[in-house]
Amino acid sequence: MATLVTKPQKAGSPRIAEVVQAKSAEFNWIFFVVIAAFHVGAVAALFTFYWSSVVVFLVMWLFGQNVGIAISYHRQLTHRSFTTPKWLEYAMAVCGTMALQGSPTYWVSVHRMHHQYTDKPGDPHSPRDGKWWSHMGWILRGSLHSETTTLAHYAPDLERDRFYRWLAVWHWLPITLTGIALLGGGTALGGWKLGLSWLLWGTFLRITIGFHTTWLVNSATHLWGSRRFKTRDDSTNNWWVALLTGGEGWHNNHHAHPVSASHGMAWWELDFNYWGIKLLAMLGLAKNVKVAHLTAMPAEPTTPLNL
Numbered sequence: 001m002a003t004l005v006t007k008p009q010k011a012g013s014p015r016i017a018e019v020v021q022a023k024s025a026e027f028n029w030i031f032f033v034v035i036a037a038f039h040v041g042a043v044a045a046l047f048t049f050y051w052s053s054v055v056v057f058l059v060m061w062l063f064g065q066n067v068g069i070a071i072s073y074h075r076q077l078t079h080r081s082f083t084t085p086k087w088l089e090y091a092m093a094v095c096g097t098m099a100l101q102g103s104p105t106y107w108v109s110v111h112r113m114h115h116q117y118t119d120k121p122g123d124p125h126s127p128r129d130g131k132w133w134s135h136m137g138w139i140l141r142g143s144l145h146s147e148t149t150t151l152a153h154y155a156p157d158l159e160r161d162r163f164y165r166w167l168a169v170w171h172w173l174p175i176t177l178t179g180i181a182l183l184g185g186g187t188a189l190g191g192w193k194l195g196l197s198w199l200l201w202g203t204f205l206r207i208t209i210g211f212h213t214t215w216l217v218n219s220a221t222h223l224w225g226s227r228r229f230k231t232r233d234d235s236t237n238n239w240w241v242a243l244l245t246g247g248e249g250w251h252n253n254h255h256a257h258p259v260s261a262s263h264g265m266a267w268w269e270l271d272f273n274y275w276g277i278k279l280l281a282m283l284g285l286a287k288n289v290k291v292a293h294l295t296a297m298p299a300e301p302t303t304p305l306n307l
Contacts, residue, residue, distance in 0.1 A: 028140050035139070035211070038100075041204025048197035050190075056182065056202040060098070065210050066246045068096030069107075070273040074248070077158065078108045081261035082277055082289040090163055094174050100207045101214060103171035104164055109154035110144060114218075115258055118233035125218040127234065134219040136211075179203045213244045221251035228265070229256035237269070247271030257292035265294050 045053075072092035075081045084092075093104045101107055110124050117123040124144060127134040138144075144151055158164040182202045187195030225236025235255040242249030242263075247270065250263040264271030280286035 026141075028142075032140055035136075038204050038208045038211070041200055042208035045197070045200035045205040048193065048200055050194060050197050052186075052190075052194070053197040053201035056186075056198050057206050060178075060202045060206050061210070063095045064098040064206065065213065066273055066276060067092050068094075069099050069101060069210070069214060070246055070248055071276050072096045073101075073104055073107045074111065075261055075273065075277065077104055078111045079259050081259055082281070082286045084280065084286050088280075088285055093164070093167065097167065097171040097173075098175045098178055099210050099214070100175055101211070103168040105152050105155050105158045105168045108158060109151045112154045113151075115255070118231075118235070118255065119222060120233075125215075127219055127222045131219060131223065134222065135215045138218075175203065175207075213241075214248075216241050217245060217248050217251060221249055225249075225252070227252050229253070231255045239269075242270065245273075247273040253292075259290050260292035261289050262291045265292070 072089070073096040076084070076089065077093065083089075096104060096107070102110075113122070114124055117126075119126045119128055123129075124142065125134045125138045130137060133141075152159050152168075179199055179202075182198040183195045185195070186198035220241050221236050221238045222234045223236070225238035225241075227236055229252055231252060233255055235252045237252045238249045240249070241251075247263050248254075250265070250269050250271065253265050253269070254260070254263045261277050262271055262274040263269075264274065277286055277289060281289050
């Protein structure tokens with residue numbers, strides 16, 4: 001792992017700090033308390049079962065994980081695999097904030113950094129630095145969370161957008177308002193027990209499972225699975241991670257062709273997130289959809305986007 005580096009530029013130009021991941025001497029107790037609280041809430045949810053709560057969970061999962069994280073944060077904002085009208089782009093980004101994985105600017109910056117340094121010194125979450133580190137250790141002891149201003153240099157396109165600058169500050173607001181709405185709506189329809197169940201299932205249980213499914217892409221898909229492309233990293237195609245994430249587990253395909261909106265390439269590599277993008281395209285809401293096929297040339301080197 002590496003640390004904060006300042007790279008000299010051309011003569012007379014300011015020096016630009018390039019931030020890469022390092023293990024911090026300080027344990028991030030704030031993140032630990034938040035993550036632990038959501039895990040406690042997730043366990044509590046199992047004791048408040050209602051079928052309507054399962055429906056709430058599934059609907060919130062669809063919008064938070066599939067639309068928000070996979071389609072918006074990952075495939076649209078990080079890799080620019082397709083374009084949509086701005087109102088839809090913003091709406092899907094708001095869905096991403098409800099996964100509690102940070103603002104679009106933060107998430108995109110970390111993931112672009114991952115592609116730049118994949119499984120090399122500076123990768124935010126490589127299993128080469130430890131399996132536990134790649135799954136969630138980097139969240140609790142990584143130095144990136146204290147370097148948010150410099151980290152944003154990896155997402156200049158978002159930094160130029162007033163809406164994303166606003167969301168970088170207020171990304172906690174949508175999930176807070178949604179939680180209040182679930183508690184209030186459930187209580188109004190069936191009493192406080194139903195309201196509490198909706199809150200626990202639609203927020204705490206969903207977000208906790210969402211944490212681990214996203215982290216499995218960081219850890220498991222660089223440890224176990226098959227490799228179709230000879231990329232310069234340890235990325236693999238992992239079928240069970242793909243099922244859990246709606247298609248993100250076809251990670252070797254993704255690292256070989258990072259700009260492709262489709263991660264599943266063979267007919268049996270189910271990619272529900274790409275199907276969502278195809279649906280938007282059929283409705284005329286997604287354009288410039290980039291897709292790599294198995295008949296394409298050998299794997300593209302993973303390089304940072306030029307934005």
